[in-house]
Amino acid sequence: xxxxxxxxxxxxxxxxxxxxxxxxxxxxxxxxxxxxxxxxxxxxxxxxxxxxxxxxxxxxxxxxxxxxxxxxxxxxxxxxxxxxxxxxxxxxxxxxxxxxxxxxxxxxxxxxxxxxxxxxxxxxxxxxxxxxxxxxxxxxxxxxxxxxxxxxxxxxxxxxxxxxxxxxxxxxxxxxxxxxxxxxxxxxxxxxxxxxxxxxxxxxxxxxxxxxxxxxxxxxxxxxxxxxxxxxxxxxxxxxxxxxxxxxxxxxxxxxxxxxxxxxxxxxxxxxxxxxxxxxxxxxxxxxxxxxxxxxxxxxxxxxxxxxxxxxxxxx
Amino acid sequence: xxxxxxxxxxxxxxxxxxxxxxxxxxxxxxxxxxxxxxxxxxxxxxxxxxxxxxxxxxxxxxxxxxxxxxxxxxxxxxxxxxxxxxxxxxxxxxxxxxxxxxxxxxxxxxxxxxxxxxxxxxxxxxxxxxxxxxxxxxxxxxxxxxxxxxxxxxxxxxxxxxxxxxxxxxxxxxxxxxxxxxxxxxxxxxxxxxxxxxxxxxxxxxxxxxxxxxxxxxxxxxxxxxxxxxxxxxxxxxxxxxxxxxxxxxxxxxxxxxxxxxxxxxxxxxxxxxxxxxxxxxxxxxxxxxxxxxxxxxxxxxxxxxxxxxxxxxxxxxxxxxxxxxxxxxxxxxxxxxxxxxxxxxxxxxxxxxxxxxxxxxxxxxxxxxxxxxxxxxxxxxxxxxxxxxxxxxxxxxxxxxxxxxxxxxxxxxxxxxxxxxxxxxxxxxx
Numbered sequence: 001x002x003x004x005x006x007x008x009x010x011x012x013x014x015x016x017x018x019x020x021x022x023x024x025x026x027x028x029x030x031x032x033x034x035x036x037x038x039x040x041x042x043x044x045x046x047x048x049x050x051x052x053x054x055x056x057x058x059x060x061x062x063x064x065x066x067x068x069x070x071x072x073x074x075x076x077x078x079x080x081x082x083x084x085x086x087x088x089x090x091x092x093x094x095x096x097x098x099x100x101x102x103x104x105x106x107x108x109x110x111x112x113x114x115x116x117x118x119x120x121x122x123x124x125x126x127x128x129x130x131x132x133x134x135x136x137x138x139x140x141x142x143x144x145x146x147x148x149x150x151x152x153x154x155x156x157x158x159x160x161x162x163x164x165x166x167x168x169x170x171x172x173x174x175x176x177x178x179x180x181x182x183x184x185x186x187x188x189x190x191x192x193x194x195x196x197x198x199x200x201x202x203x204x205x206x207x208x209x210x211x212x213x214x215x216x217x218x219x220x221x222x223x224x225x226x227x228x229x230x231x232x233x234x235x236x237x238x239x240x241x242x243x244x245x246x247x248x249x250x251x252x253x254x255x256x257x258x259x260x261x262x263x264x265x266x267x268x269x270x271x272x273x274x275x276x277x278x279x280x281x282x283x284x285x286x287x288x289x290x291x292x293x294x295x296x297x298x299x300x301x302x303x304x305x306x307x308x309x310x311x312x313x314x315x316x
Numbered sequence: 317x318x319x320x321x322x323x324x325x326x327x328x329x330x331x332x333x334x335x336x337x338x339x340x341x342x343x344x345x346x347x348x349x350x351x352x353x354x355x356x357x358x359x360x361x362x363x364x365x366x367x368x369x370x371x372x373x374x375x376x377x378x379x380x381x382x383x384x385x386x387x388x389x390x391x392x393x394x395x396x397x398x399x400x401x402x403x404x405x406x407x408x409x410x411x412x413x414x415x416x417x418x419x420x421x422x423x424x425x426x427x428x429x430x431x432x433x434x435x436x437x438x439x440x441x442x443x444x445x446x447x448x449x450x451x452x453x454x455x456x457x458x459x460x461x462x463x464x465x466x467x468x469x470x471x472x473x474x475x476x477x478x479x480x481x482x483x484x485x486x487x488x489x490x491x492x493x494x495x496x497x498x499x500x501x502x503x504x505x506x507x508x509x510x511x512x513x514x515x516x517x518x519x520x521x522x523x524x525x526x527x528x529x530x531x532x533x534x535x536x537x538x539x540x541x542x543x544x545x546x547x548x549x550x551x552x553x554x555x556x557x558x559x560x561x562x563x564x565x566x567x568x569x570x571x572x573x574x575x576x577x578x579x580x581x582x583x584x585x586x587x588x589x590x591x592x593x594x595x596x597x598x599x600x601x602x603x604x605x606x607x608x609x610x611x612x613x614x615x616x617x618x619x620x621x622x623x624x625x626x627x628x629x630x631x632x633x634x635x636x637x638x639x640x641x642x643x644x645x646x647x648x649x650x651x652x653x654x655x656x657x658x659x660x661x662x663x664x665x666x667x668x669x670x671x672x673x674x675x676x677x678x679x680x681x682x683x684x685x686x687x688x689x690x691x692x693x694x695x696x697x698x699x700x701x702x703x704x705x706x707x708x709x710x711x712x713x714x715x716x717x718x719x720x721x722x723x724x725x726x727x728x729x730x731x732x733x734x735x736x737x738x739x740x741x742x743x744x745x746x747x
Binding site: 146150172265266281283 | 383386390408409411412413414497498501555556557558559560561563566701702705709710712713715716718
């Protein structure tokens with residue numbers, strides 16, 4: 001008995017002559033790629049190419065003006081890590097900034113979201129009020145707070161006047177090296193934490209109410225409900241925001257530059273402000289590019305941690 | 317039918333003439349920062365369009381002029397007239413071939429006839445003229461006349477007299493200098509430059525700038541120590557921490573309203589001073605910044621520069637605009653109408669005579685000082701970029717007690733030596 005067998009095409013020519021293979025290729029490979037091609041080309045043009053250029057520029061002595069850029073290898077990185085004291089200080093400030101933003105706004109947002117999730121009437125009003133600072137432009141926020149923290153006409157001075165004190169609360173928070181960075185972090189947090197709160201609240205509202213009912217039947221109190229139902233329920237959002245906030249901490253720029261420009265005496269200097277000064281004031285754009293690459297490496301490192309945890313089964 | 321023929325004939329005539337007219341007009345573009353300065357300068361600059369109808373100036377307002385210009389010019393575009401914040405920026409652009417040497421225009425259009433001799437030299441890069449200085453600046457000590465009269469004080473000539481006066485000012489419950497850097501952090505460099513010039517003397521500064529002596533020279537370090545002592549004493553804005561939070565409004569109001577006695581500031585501040593004192597109803601005047609030996613020294617600074625874009629399709633027309641703009645007549649008009657600091661050109665006596673005598677005196681004294689070896693150097697004009705940033709950034713570490721004046725000077729010396737060796741020093745008028 002003759003057995004009819006259809007052999008799979010193996011060579012390129014056989015594949016092209018095979019109708020089934022052609023259709024499969026068209027449906028599974030070609031058409032998806034054609035759909036994604038415009039975005040991919042755009043991405044390569046506006047992200048990949050500049051990123052590669054940036055990496056190359058970080059190995060040059062480019063001044064940021066004109067086309068003259070001599071290749072100097074890893075010299076900028078050597079100077080960055082082994083000679084530039086200001087970079088070490090700025091990096092330290094970035095770490096302080098990160099620790100602050102991974103704790104204070106998270107605690108505030110979790111607390112407020114938990115409270116707001118209990119409110120049945122007028123909750124939207126509270127949410128809107130707490131979210132408003134987030135939609136203000138950084139320059140507006142800074143202008144407001146620079147006035148509020150002004151030692152002569154700010155809230156501290158008003159408090160001193162009211163209590164009959166002298167220079168107790170009305171001090172130059174942004175003008176003292178020991179308080180400048182934390183004051184700016186406070187201002188940035190005033191603007192930022194409402195956003196976190198809204199995210200956490202949305203995640204909390206997605207938790208099935210039946211879980212809370214079950215917990216109550218098991219005798220759980222409010223704290224137990226928060227710990228064993230709410231927190232596990234919003235864990236993916238919290239951890240994702242942990243990753244994002246950690247990355248954003250290395251990109252901190254606008255609030256610092258608009259308030260103190262890194263001063264006084266470098267007390268509030270972070271890598272991004274240092275990068276800006278090197279690239280645009282000192283004509284060391286190649287050196288600035290090296291700082292930019294270092295920031296990207298830190299961001300990549302943080303992402304890598306989260307990817308690893310995810311692979312190990314964490315629900316992120 | 318006849319009407320159609322006439323219309324047709326007119327249309328042909330218009331079409332035939334229109335391109336001829338369009339070809340004859342050359343547009344010279346200039347980018348300028350938005351704001352009150354442009355509101356006053358703009359209409360005056362556009363008067364150029366009446367001088368020669370074949371060349372028309374187009375002013376394009378920009379929010380961040382320098383950064384936009386730098387990016388556009390580097391990309392092969394940008395305006396015909398390139399304005400930079402100062403000579404060190406010109407140096408970088410000239411090195412990159414982004415602006416044109418203008419020596420032939422300077423010669424054919426007679427720029428040397430109205431610019432001061434030393435002023436054209438400030439625009440040289442490798443022996444060729446690349447820029448023209450737009451605004452001649454100096455720093456003086458403004459004071460509140462009523463405050464001085466009420467307390468029976470006289471403006472000080474020497475640092476010693478300033479010391480004695482400062483004690484009296486503080487005893488009267490006033491701030492010595494209405495200062496702060498919250499609006500503009502490089503304000504710091506004004507005082508560093510002034511103290512070097514007034515305490516160590518401009519000749520020492522010249523020697524350091526030309527590499528003959530280091531910045532760790534005893535007299536230069538002493539100047540920084542004295543500035544630090546005055547800062548720590550609270551002379552500047554009432555205290556170091558307050559200095560870092562006092563903004564531009566504080567600076568102007570506290571002097572104009574009499575809660576501060578004096579203010580060391582640039583000639584660019586005249587307009588603001590006139591406005592604020594006008595509001596407070598008090599009177600302002602000025603004296604030279606007190607010096608160590610009582611000599612009236614004036615530091616010379618340049619506010620902006622103008623160059624011609626290497627990509628300009630019509631550099632000749634751009635040069636003709638520059639010739640008109642920098643003429644003593646135009647500069648005099650801008651000084652009179654907008655209180656714009658004039659370019660370093662010979663402004664007529666009649667123009668200065670029509671000004672407020674206090675303002676006219678600043679430029680007359682500066683001119684006299686530059687002719688008689690009593691001029692000093694402003695840091696943003698004569699220092700290379702890295703050293704300049706170091707000067708105003710790191711001095712804060714001295715004021716906050718993190719480093720000493722000597723350590724500050726050593727750091728500057730190290731950086732300056734690198735830039736000197738690399739040939740990055742802007743042109744310095746020889747003495």
